Amino acid sequence: xxxxxxxxxxxxxxxxxxxxxxxxxxxxxxxxxxxxxxxxxxxxxxxxxxxxxxxxxxxxxxxxxxxxxxxxxxxxxxxxxxxxxxxxxxxxxxxxxxxxxxxxxxxxxxxxxxxxxxxxxxxxxxxxxxxxxxxxxxxxxxxxxxxxxxxxxxxxxxxxxxxxxxxxxxxxxxxxxxxxxxxxxxxxxxxxxxxxxxxxxxxxxxxxxxxxxxxxxxxxxxxxxxxxxxxxxxxxxxxxxxxxxxxxxxxxxxxxxxxxxxxxxxxxxxxxxxxxxxxxxxxxxxxxxxxxxxxxxxxxxxxxxxxxxxxxxxxxxxxxxxxxxxxxxxxxxxxxxxxxxxxxxxxxxxxxxxxxxxxxxxxxxxxxxxxxxxxxxxxxxxxxxxxxxxxxxxxxxxxxxxxxxxxxxxxxxxxxxxxxxxxxxxxxxxxxxxxxxxxxxxxxxxxxxxxxxxxx
Amino acid sequence: xxxxxxxxxxxxxxxxxxxxxxxxxxxxxxxxxxxxxxxxxxxxxxxxxxxxxxxxxxxxxxxxxxxxxxxxxxxxxxxxxxxxxxxxxxxxxxxxxxxxxxxxxxxxxxxxxxxxxxxxxxxxxxxxxxxxxxxxxxxxxxxxxxxxxxxxxxxxxxxxxxxxxxxxxxxxxxxxxxxxxxxxxxxxxxxxxxxxxxxxxxxxxxxxxxxxxxxxxxxxxxxxxxxxxxxxxxxxxxxxxxxxxxxxxxxxxxxxxxxxxxxxxxxxxxxxxxxxxxxxxxxxxxxxxxxxxxxxxxxxxxxxxxxxxxxxxxxxxxxxxxxxxxxxxxxxxxxxxxxxxxxxxxxxxxxxxxxxxxxxxxxxxxxxxxxxxxxxxxxxxxxxxxxxxxxxxxxxxxxxxxxxxxxxxxxxxxxxxxxxxxxxxxxxxxxxxxxxxxxxxxxxxxxxxxxxxxxx
Numbered sequence: 001x002x003x004x005x006x007x008x009x010x011x012x013x014x015x016x017x018x019x020x021x022x023x024x025x026x027x028x029x030x031x032x033x034x035x036x037x038x039x040x041x042x043x044x045x046x047x048x049x050x051x052x053x054x055x056x057x058x059x060x061x062x063x064x065x066x067x068x069x070x071x072x073x074x075x076x077x078x079x080x081x082x083x084x085x086x087x088x089x090x091x092x093x094x095x096x097x098x099x100x101x102x103x104x105x106x107x108x109x110x111x112x113x114x115x116x117x118x119x120x121x122x123x124x125x126x127x128x129x130x131x132x133x134x135x136x137x138x139x140x141x142x143x144x145x146x147x148x149x150x151x152x153x154x155x156x157x158x159x160x161x162x163x164x165x166x167x168x169x170x171x172x173x174x175x176x177x178x179x180x181x182x183x184x185x186x187x188x189x190x191x192x193x194x195x196x197x198x199x200x201x202x203x204x205x206x207x208x209x210x211x212x213x214x215x216x217x218x219x220x221x222x223x224x225x226x227x228x229x230x231x232x233x234x235x236x237x238x239x240x241x242x243x244x245x246x247x248x249x250x251x252x253x254x255x256x257x258x259x260x261x262x263x264x265x266x267x268x269x270x271x272x273x274x275x276x277x278x279x280x281x282x283x284x285x286x287x288x289x290x291x292x293x294x295x296x297x298x299x300x301x302x303x304x305x306x307x308x309x310x311x312x313x314x315x316x317x318x319x320x321x322x323x324x325x326x327x328x329x330x331x332x333x334x335x336x337x338x339x340x341x342x343x344x345x346x347x348x349x350x351x352x353x354x355x356x357x358x359x360x361x362x363x364x365x366x367x368x369x370x371x372x373x374x375x376x377x378x379x380x381x382x383x384x385x386x387x388x389x390x391x392x393x394x395x396x397x398x399x400x401x402x403x404x405x406x407x408x409x410x411x412x413x414x415x416x417x418x419x420x421x422x423x424x425x426x427x428x429x430x431x432x433x434x435x436x437x438x439x440x441x442x443x444x445x446x447x448x449x450x451x452x453x454x455x456x
Numbered sequence: 457x458x459x460x461x462x463x464x465x466x467x468x469x470x471x472x473x474x475x476x477x478x479x480x481x482x483x484x485x486x487x488x489x490x491x492x493x494x495x496x497x498x499x500x501x502x503x504x505x506x507x508x509x510x511x512x513x514x515x516x517x518x519x520x521x522x523x524x525x526x527x528x529x530x531x532x533x534x535x536x537x538x539x540x541x542x543x544x545x546x547x548x549x550x551x552x553x554x555x556x557x558x559x560x561x562x563x564x565x566x567x568x569x570x571x572x573x574x575x576x577x578x579x580x581x582x583x584x585x586x587x588x589x590x591x592x593x594x595x596x597x598x599x600x601x602x603x604x605x606x607x608x609x610x611x612x613x614x615x616x617x618x619x620x621x622x623x624x625x626x627x628x629x630x631x632x633x634x635x636x637x638x639x640x641x642x643x644x645x646x647x648x649x650x651x652x653x654x655x656x657x658x659x660x661x662x663x664x665x666x667x668x669x670x671x672x673x674x675x676x677x678x679x680x681x682x683x684x685x686x687x688x689x690x691x692x693x694x695x696x697x698x699x700x701x702x703x704x705x706x707x708x709x710x711x712x713x714x715x716x717x718x719x720x721x722x723x724x725x726x727x728x729x730x731x732x733x734x735x736x737x738x739x740x741x742x743x744x745x746x747x748x749x750x751x752x753x754x755x756x757x758x759x760x761x762x763x764x765x766x767x768x769x770x771x772x773x774x775x776x777x778x779x780x781x782x783x784x785x786x787x788x789x790x791x792x793x794x795x796x797x798x799x800x801x802x803x804x805x806x807x808x809x810x811x812x813x814x815x816x817x818x819x820x821x822x823x824x825x826x827x828x829x830x831x832x833x834x835x836x837x838x839x840x841x842x843x844x845x846x847x848x849x850x851x852x853x854x855x856x857x858x859x860x861x862x863x864x865x866x867x868x869x870x871x872x873x874x875x876x877x878x879x880x881x882x883x884x885x886x887x888x889x890x891x892x893x894x895x896x897x898x899x900x901x902x903x904x905x906x907x908x909x910x911x912x
Contacts, residue, residue: 002603002671019703020671021873039670039702040603067875069703093703094844094874101872117662117865118872120669129670133606140596147458147496150589154903155611155655155678156624156693158910168612169631170624170655172682175642178631186631192682192692193910199611199626199655206573206903206912213576214495214585215458215476222611222677226628226648236648237612246495247475247525247549388550409573409912416557416574417477418550419523447610447662454614454649456662456865 004041010074012083017071018045019093021121024104027060034062035104036070036085039120042127042274046077046084053087064104065096065121113442117456120446124283127275128444131268131436136220136428138267139241142260143218148243151210151217153203155224158195159406166225167198199224203242204357204423205410208386211244211421212413218243220428228451232440235429237449244423250368250385253422254345257372257381258299261343266295268435275436284437290376291435297342304328304349304366307336314339325350330378337375344373356396358384370424377434383424388414460497466530468539473527474501475549477577480560483516490518491560492526492541495576498583498730502533502540509543520560521552521577569898573912576902580739583731584900587724587892592676592884594723595697598716599674604699607666607673609659611680614651615862622681623654655680659698660813660879661866664842667700667877668869674699676884684907688896691885693905700879706824706841709878710801713828713837714755717799722751724891731892740893746832747891753798760784760805760822763792770795781806786834793831800829812852814840826880833890839880844870 006016020038027033031050047070049059062068070090077084101115102122112119119125140150156170172192173179181187188196203219210217223240245256269276269291280287302310304324311322311332320329328336328346336344351360351367359368368385387393390411397404404411432444442448447456462472476494483489487506503526505515518524526546533540557571558578568575575581596606612626628648629635637643644652659675666673679696701712725732725747736743758766760780767778767788776785784792784802792800807816807823814823824841843849846867853860860867888900898904903912 004603019875039605040672065873067702067873093876094870094872096873097871117665117869118669120666121873126669129607129666130605132608133600136606136608137596137600140593144589144593147460149495149586150592151585151902152588152592152678152695154693154901154905154910156680156905156910159912168626168628170626171631172624173631175625175627175629175634175644175652178634188631192684192907193905194908195910196631197910209573209912210576210585210902213574213582216496222608224612228648237610239608246523413573414550415553416550417521417523417552417577419475420549445610446607446666449610449612449649451648452650454610454612454651454653456615456665 002040003036003038003043003045006045006074007041007043012074012076014074015072016074016085017069018085019069020067022062022064022066022068022096024064025060025062032060034068034070036068037126039126042123042130042272042278043081046079046081047072047087047090048075048084049087049090053090055090058092059090062092063096063098063100065100065102067093069093109440109443113448116447123278125443127272127278128432128436128438129446131272131275132432132444134271135264135268135432135435138264138271139218139220139260141267142263143216143243146216148216148218149210149214151203151207151214151219152221153200153206153210153219155199155222156193156197157200157206158193158197159200159205159410166227167201168224168226170197170199201225202240202425204244204425205407207242207244207423208410208421209413211246211423212417212419215246216243217245230451232442233430233433235441235445235448235450238441238445239428241426241428242423244421246419246421248385248422249420250347250370250422253383253385253424254299254301254347254370257345257370257383257424258343261372261381262295264431265291265435269295279437287437294343294374299343299345299372300340301345301347304346307332307346310339311335325352327353333373333378337373337378342375346371346373354384356393356400356402357386359387360392360396368422374434377430380430380434381424381426383422385420385422388418388420390414458496459492459494459499459501462501462530463497463499466539468530468532470530471528471544472530472541473525474541475525476523478518478520478522478524478552480520481516481518488516490524490526492524493577493582495582498579498586498728498734499537502535502537503528503543503546504531504540505543505546509546511546514548515546518548519552519554519556521556521558523549523552525549565896565899569904572903579734581899583728583734584888584892584894585902587728587731588888588900590727591720591724591888591891594720594727595674595676595716597723598719599672599699602672604672604674605666605670607659607663607670607675608677609656609662609666609675611655611678612649612653613656613662614649614653615656615661615866622683623657624680624682626653626655657681658696658881660700660881661863663698663700663879664866664877665869667702667879668873668875671702672699673701686907688898689886689889691897691901691904691906694897694901695884697882697884698879700877702875702877704841704878705876706803706826706878709839709841709880710755710757710803710826713801713826713839713880714799717828717837718751720887721747721891725751735893743893750799750830755799755801755828756796757801757803760802763788763802766795767791781808783809789829789834793829793834798831802827802829810840812849812856812858813842815843816848816852824878830890833886836886836890837880837882839878841876841878844874844876846870
């Protein structure tokens with residue numbers, strides 16, 4: 001049975017059969033202890049064996065990392081756990097020879113990335129990827145409970161949302177033998193979709209279409225950017241959640257963002273308590289308190305102008321001078337969340353530094369965009385009310401060099417029963433880094449894709 | 457408020473404000489009726505207005521497809537629904553001029569595909585995409601309740617699972633200016649990942665790695681095949697669920713497949729009752745009975761050999777002669793599910809027609825693969841116990857021309873604490889066609905991708 005069910009459903013005196021892996025094996029003359037885990041929960045179980053076993057000598061030599069099946073009776077333990085398993089029968093399923101890379105010692109994150117396909121067997125990654133799974137479910141749960149439709153928007157696309165220079169090209173061509181037309185240019189009519197296509201950097205435009213049919217929708221899927229950045233926060237493949245809500249303005253959007261984030265954090269605190277305690281002890285001191293505080297706090301709402309006023313008034317010496325026309329630097333975000341001692345929505349940004357689809361405010365200078373800044377992580381979500389005025393859109397598209405022919409269909413959504421609506425994007429890995437305290441995006445994705453790295 | 461909540465939480469006499477779209481507007485001299493929907497549930501609400509409204513004349517001319525906000529009081533209805541809304545105030549948010557493509561009449565599926573970004577506003581696609589969303593949640597719910605980890609396996613990959621000739625190539629190169637080496641061959645070292653990469657046709661190999669850490673995992677995400685097939689059941693982008701379970705043999709796998717499918721079907725029957733009734737009336741007569749029967753049935757388990765025996769003994773004239781060495785044709789599947797009058801697992805297939813990663817049985821001729829055939833849809837899931845003997849794997853890889861260097865890491869899973877394990881793949885769209893009775897895969901995907909079609 002699954003170890004998580006042993007802990008949940010079984011009691012001292014019960015007999016159980018379990019299958020899993022050896023974390024550690026310490027044998028003494030007449031008995032030994034195996035630290036056993038099967039990956040279905042964070043905690044491991046101690047297995048106790050003694051020389052009454054017919055295969056005692058063999059068991060003493062089971063290697064770390066080996067898979068086993070064990071049968072026995074749960075008995076009271078004097079260790080950390082309330083119970084341990086007194087082994088009656090144990091058999092080896094798969095050996096892990098001595099060159100098994102993940103031994104019972106401390107490994108660096110860098111080393112573990114080099115064996116990413118096995119690092120899930122360490123305690124740290126047991127905790128990280130379980131939080132990942134539970135948080136993903138919490139997100140689905142939140143939206144489904146609140147009448148949202150899960151919209152699976154396409155990944156292969158000819159539509160230009162964030163700029164096609166940031167999108168991977170997708171093709172069935174043999175790159176050593178690309179068909180060309182009579183002018184020597186690539187003949188995309190010969191490719192599978194009869195034109196050049198990409199893998200998307202955002203499901204937003206398709207999400208908007210779905211919101212115009214289902215009122216409240218969310219996407220949750222993989223997303224791609226070609227950025228050649230080797231930082232701790234960039235990956236070329238990551239997961240995004242992009243809700244889109246018809247008949248919702250910027251204030252309504254902030255209500256939803258706050259409500260959703262609190263729901264997901266509460267859910268993880270409740271369902272991953274052991275994992276959060278582990279991170280709190282070994283990865284980010286104070287993590288639990290940070291998360292519990294977020295759930296209880298009321299998020300502040302200020303404009304970009306008010307944020308800059310605040311930074312200027314602070315008299316603090318910043319590396320980057322705060323400006324009414326520019327984005328906030330990390331140091332600014334930090335100052336603001338510390339000043340308010342909690343999460344802060346910053347809204348009404350200078351339109352020139354924001355995307356073409358964001359609604360231009362009446363002042364003609366700012367747009368109805370909002371970023372949520374949280375203590376310790378900075379920007380965690382970005383959203384906006386969407387521009388629905390076709391004339392304004394036309395101008396913005398030109399300013400931002402968007403290929404209009406690729407979004408004609410999208411513009412039709414404004415012509416036929418359009419309505420004010422808003423949406424936001426939440427980078428799932430950014431949320432996970434916030435939830436776990438892990439500092440590198442490579443360590444919250446099972447198989448990270450970064451420039452030069454696609455080995456597994 | 458959302459219309460679904462009006463139906464669930466409000467009663468006659470309550471005042472409500474709703475936002476949504478006009479499905480139909482029939483005005484008479486002194487009053488009129490709007491068929492109103494907001495996309496949060498299948499049923500629409502009738503809005504009744506009369507000439508006491510200050511904007512009565514205007515309201516009479518609201519077009520089909522327009523978005524509106526309406527306030528009023530719920531009153532008893534003599535129509536199909538128990539309630540209707542007596543309008544006190546109504547305002548137009550977004551007009552839908554007379555060239556709005558989706559008028560209140562019957563449209564062909566072909567036509568609706570040509571405006572796929574708006575077809576969600578029809579009753580059929582309201583039903584289809586809500587079932588899609590609810591079924592997706594049911595799948596997550598099933599696996600999370602049963603201790604599975606949601607494993608988000610990578611889409612960009614250099615690993616060859618199903619054969620790289622079926623995978624799309626992914627690149628950051630400008631196709632008109634691809635860098636070449638001194639021999640004139642494409643220089644992939646200059647691409648973002650420093651080698652040629654693909655978007656995956658299966659998360660299985662990475663899923664197996666995760667199962668070796670977490671025992672029970674499932675993937676659920678988009679998948680790609682380059683097949684140039686214009687059939688009703690092929691799309692180039694579709695969603696797959698790929699569970700993988702350590703310490704699980706073929707019988708255990710069939711237990712899981714059966715249990716999961718029944719759970720998902722029950723969940724949809726319970727949560728999409730209106731949608732199922734609609735499909736039952738207008739798309740596939742007898743659909744509800746078919747689904748209810750599946751939930752109650754016990755799935756039969758036979759071998760491929762037994763299936764062929766049965767077909768041969770039937771004396772029926774098949775277009776394709778049944779053969780012990782070959783796959784089953786659609787007509788064979790149909791005969792078998794009709795013979796048993798319910799779902800049938802067919803296991804132990806000739807190894808030569810199955811994938812390299814499936815466990816070869818002791819007879820050396822068959823492999824521990826299993827397909828689930830259901831009445832009316834044929835094969836709906838395919839799975840196997842996985843080969844873990846490295847010598848056998850080596851031979852199979854050679855036979856099937858798999859690039860060994862791309863899966864060296866995967867083979868390591870057998871060297872370090874490997875164990876018997878099994879997994880299956882469920883094509884999400886195939887499940888949806890079964891659940892809704894829709895006959896074309898293009899009509900269960902919001903934005904389908906098929907050869908030559910990537911317009912939106």
